Amino acid sequence: MKLYLVGGAVRDKLLNYPALDQDWLVVGSTPEQMLAQGYQAVGKDFPVFLHPKTKQEYALARTERKQGQGYTGFACYFAEDVTLEQDLQRRDLTINAMAMDLEGTLHDPYGGYSDLQQKILRHVSPAFAEDPLRVLRVARFYARYKHLGFHIADETLELMRQLSHSGELQHLTAERVWQESARALQEQDPQAYIEVLHQVGALAALMPELAKLWGIPNPPKWHPEIDSGIHTLLVLQQAALLSDRLDVRFAALCHDVGKGETDPADWPSHHGHEHSGLPVLKTMCERLRVPNDCKELALLACQYHQLLHKALELRPATVLKLFDGIDLWRKPERLKLLLLCAVADLRGRTGFEQSAYPQQQYLTDAAQAARAVDIKAIVASGLKGEAIKHKLAEHRLAAVTLVKQQWDLARQTQ
Template sequence: MQIYKVGGAVRDRLLGIAVTDIDRVVVGATTEEMLAKGFRPVGADFPVFLHPKTGEEYALARTERKSGRGYGGFTFHASPDVTLEEDLIRRDLTINAMAEDDEQNLTDPYHGQRDLEARILRHVSPAFAEDPLRVLRVARFAARYAELGFTVAPETLELMRQLSESGELQTLTAERSWKEISRALMENQPQVFVEVLRACGALKVLMPEVDALFGVPQPAIHHPEIDTGAHTLSVLQQAAHYKQPLTVRWACLLHDLGKGLTPEEQWPRHIAHESKGLKLIKAVNERFKAPRDCQELALLVGEYHTHGHRALELKASTLLELLQSFDVYRRPQRFEEFIAACEMDARGRKGLEERSYPQADYLRGAATAARSVAVQPLLEQGFKGPELGEAIKRERLKALKAYKEASS
């Protein structure tokens, strides 16, 4: 029995990056031998075991054969005669197909170290094209390592293009897709994930609503970058720069989908794109079964982001409606995330990345003013039921009018 560290643990150590997850492969062992040593089985599809003391994962060396469509269409074979090289060749990228023993002796049959040094993401073998999930994985790795200068090898991008055109991407489950998308959005350069998907034709298959934004112009006076797709990528980049949470990044990706529906004869204006985009945002949310908080914020940002930009001009009654829409009294964090998404939208414009966004503090102040209205005095005055609701609304409106006057 021989045990090796494999995949990301080896890759990141060689890159000088902190190693967080360690995967191990066991060569020359049987399931019975692992169980005899106290390992606990956890793998449903192939033999994976948890170490009896550390709880870390150990997988028996295995080969795989394509037996059906999609991510799950594989037959696995694990036995003591499967070699380390045979196990490594089934992996996605050469930089993930290296192994090392406890003395850090490297096994690198597919030149992963060479590709690490050249900053290339390259597939290990033609079998790469058998697994559609790898399109998303490579795009995610491109986003993760873009800051280090990594790019996707042309021949790998071509295989990804073939996969995108084959119909295999449609076999991915919403859960698998969302796992990769959400992880990619939380990388330091999430816009690269979208760029790579677009370059290989996968964006058109997975998110045609986002793909449709590229080539759609916006008024140069407001958007010096002009192209709506380029703007979306810039907004996403700003969200990462300011370390926004997943909810905000998802909303940033989807906030302008309505502009993809504008007839060409109306370009570069996009009248009512906020409301028109809601059905598209809802469709993307449902397609990937995004978490509820991500879904809700994306819809609210899509509908109200221009309200955020015009906050200082809004009437007190419109401000109140905005605050009510977000339920700022019970869910203040959601409104804070809305403000963040609006600020990222404003900063995601060419040459305007450092411009101040006074709307943010103004909106926070408005929320504070509305929340400051005390309910107890109204109860003491005898208001109850619907009348109480109307009384609270009147007092909040009065507070917002006073706030506007004090701010002007």
């Protein structure tokens, strides 16, 4: 039997990019031989084994043929006679279809090295279409390597377009779509993932609530970029500069879904989009089985982003209502995360990329003052039940009022 390092590990080694895991390919072996050598079988559908010591993955060379629709319809053939070239041919991109043997020799039958040097994401063969998730994978690799100058080959974009319009994406499970999207959102250029999905029609198939935003105008005074879809991409880009967190990036992506609900007669204004977006976003998150932390932050960003922008004009009582609404008291970190989305929302407009956002410091100061109110002292004063709640609210209001007075004074003297 012969062993090869394959896939992402080879690609990232040649790119000098940090690789997370190492996948090995075994040519000329059988499950029985692998088990006899102490490997542990883990693959349910494919012949994959864990090395007894390193626990790295070793897969037997295989060919695959799609049967029927969706992910589960695969006929997988593995036997001692499956060659390296055959196994590499069933893979998605040429840069993922290279192998390196234990002597360090590169095996590259499909031109992966040349594509890597020319920075091209190109599919290996028509077998690409056998797993529609690959449309999302290519967009994710683009989000990862765009800053290095990579682009997607025209013929691959065309294939992605055909797959997206064929209805095949509808057969992907929510788990696979979310897993791929979550990984993509954590890449260096997450907006590039959404942009490509939109370009090939995959966004309309998987997240129509977001795809709908393209073509919907905003007032040019506040949004020189005008289009709500372009704004969404810019906001996600800014969010990625501000935070590595998936929940923040997802919330930034979704904050404006309500604009898709505005009556075109009211364009370019979107009065009330913070509220009209909520049921739409909830449906989208439930369909995609978005984890609760991401879903909750996205719903709050949708509901409160406008109020955060107006923070400096709000009465202290309204600031407290905002704090109640986001449950600042039990989840203090939320305000910080929502403010990151709000900063991204402001800077995600052409010409506003460097804008200051004093609301961030003001609300941080107000929250700190409100949270510093000593509940124990109120309880110790002998008050009971509702009276404690009222006194607490009174003290918090006084604390926020003081912060507001200091801020107003500072702004007047500037």
